[in-house]
Amino acid sequence: MDDSFPSPPLARVDGPLPAWMATMDGDSWRHACAQYQSRGGRLAALWGTDARDCGAGLLVHALLAWNGRLLWLTTAAHPMPPHYPDISDIFPAAARPERALTDLLGIDCRPHDPRPWLRHNAWSAHEFPLRADFAGGTQGADTPYPFTPVGGEGVHEIAVGPIHAGTIEPGHFRFSVVGDEVLRLESRLGYAHKGAEKRLADLAPAEGIRLAGRICGDSTVAYALAYAMAIEALDGHAIPARAQGLRALLLERERIANHLGDLGALCGDAGLAFGQAQFGLLKERWLQTHHQMFGHRYLMDSITIGGVASDLGTPECRQMETELAGLEEEVHTLEDIISEHAGLQERFLDTGTVSAEQVLTHNGVGMAARAAGVLRDLRVEFPHAPYTRLNMENPLRTQGDVAARVALRFAEIHAAAGLLRDILAKLPQGPLQAPAPDKTQHTRAARALGGAEGWRGEVFVTVERYGGDGLHRVHIHDPSWQNWPLLELAATDGLVPDFPLINKSFNLAYSGHDL
């Protein structure tokens, strides 16, 4: 593959990730997207910024991943009415972010799906919350939201949610079915939109990191880490090696906690209450260790701007190693039981399959992509500290069905355990917190990027500052943006009663997506 950048001059983006940026006019922006796409690039995020008060206009940003690099391409929207070239024909994954861009900033790209995505009548179609002149929404009129109809004899629709029978987050799923066979699934999200990005732009970083860590509770470490990385890059902090190691450790512990919980839930959804109870027990013990060592069961506020909140002593490191050995043994036992349980395997195998081709087309990321044989892992694709000095295992599965995602979660528990051991063995001594940056020395950057491979996939946080001290824009990107469409494909041609199992095997974010 051609290793040179195919288009315009790019400037290095501050931050530990290998990222470059460029600003260009609309046509070249679209052309650059097409060029990178044809060379194997993918869309990692798409968002917009209101920078009109400093003369830059309404900006549209695309974050592309290509050849081990991240490319942050920006174009200013044409004014009156604000619009930019549609790229959803190049990257299908752009379709929903484009609709969100219309909802939040009033920047349109035609032709595109005219239905709102994140807007649910909390504000009207003529108000745009992320614009600087937004004065608080007026309740919009209740507009119909037509789902794509499916014709044919005996086809009917099943509407599920946003309120569900269990205690889960809100999302609406519209199944077009014949009997119990799914012809098409369309989801509608945005019910959990709470204006997190708007609020983050007003908060000082010390407060902002607390909010960022609370947007998606099961990925608090990934969110807080990505946010911290972005702010630190913007302000020029140099993170000590010990803090980097501890951050990686927290991220892997979060991964294991979520995999344990979801494997239990998958057993429970398939009717094997025994498995659910066993994994529940393992997860509970794991969370109690979190509470004991870091002061919070889900590790909230354990990462701070410039470092980490708490240190690990030698006895705690020893305790963690013992705990890992015990956990791996028990997980091995459960793995044997699950892989030999005929009824469970019958439910898992060939259920909810996504092919590698679908993953590539829709720019799928994270665990779901790795279960279909596509290595998408921020720690590996974009090498950065501390992962460059650790031994990374990259488990992959190729089948792309529920069974593959279950097997991959088991493999990732073991890989994370191995990584945790490596981190503990190589944990350097030193301070936990970076010294306050010398603001006179460092030319303050206008933009920075942070990212972390959460348990679902890559979480990105971008911060932008155009003059002045405050932040203009904080954008948070959850991997679920790319993976919700994959889930819809996975459910298609399956059975309605298999959907909960497929859904749980992905377990995508609502709050992290809706922001």
Next chain:
Amino acid sequence: MTARTVALQCLQCILVTTAAPLLAGWVDQCRAWLGNRRGAGVLQPYRVLRKLLRKEAVVAHNASWIFRSAPYVRLAAMALAGSVVPLLAPLLPLAPAADAIALVGIFAFARMVSALAAMDIGTGFGSMGARREMLVGFLAEPALLMVLFTPAFISHSTSLPLIVRELTATRFLLYPSMAFAASAYVMVLLAENARLPVDNPNTHLELTMIDGALHLEYAGRDLALIEWAGAIKLATYMAIGIALFLPWGMSRTGSASGIAVASSLLAAKMATAGAALAAIETVLAKLRLFRVPEFLGTAFIVAVLGLLVHFLLGS
């Protein structure tokens, strides 16, 4: 018909209706123990019923009399079925009603009322549940009839009390055909009572439910009646199983001592059957919906094999 048998009949009606939730609680408790959990105790179903009975029943605006009356019809049908199955003594005033085929009819009637009620208010889940319930019923009922025919041929009667009398009158005999019938009966019992592997009674996932989806729109009192009816149905199915395959120990005369012995034996049999059900549910995962016909087809074939064995071996 004597005063004693009338009293016994009343005792059985009360026993079946009031003790059925205890059996459901016992099954749940056994499942908890087998799953390394502490469990909520055997009285939990009563607490749930008390809670639900205190709540008002919220009904959809467009619900017709079918939807409103279905919980009562279902409870009444199950209470009737539970009262006519020989439990402690075979010959009771209501015994002539306890024809095995009529019993299958009572269950089918209750199922039909539930399915109509579920479709009545026109929600997606109701019709989905009704459709799946009819699929299960349509396959389970022939299998159940085939199961009942084997003991009926042995005792030359389709009346449950007469079957019990016939089976307990002779000295203890092992009928190979009955072993087939018993295996098929267990499979039918699992399907008819919405137990694993056909349905998961503990799930909150509305898309996977069969029985749950059927009753998803009921609340408060109405839901209490439905849950209660479900518990009675399970107890009745177990009682039928015991009457057909383990009838020994019932009081033939209805004397006080005989009833005491029969009661304690019945309690032991029910407890064992409940624990066995919990064990089955613990080791099995839920079947993919389209495997349910295979499961019930197997039950049917096994039941037919029982009949064939009866005719071939004459036993």
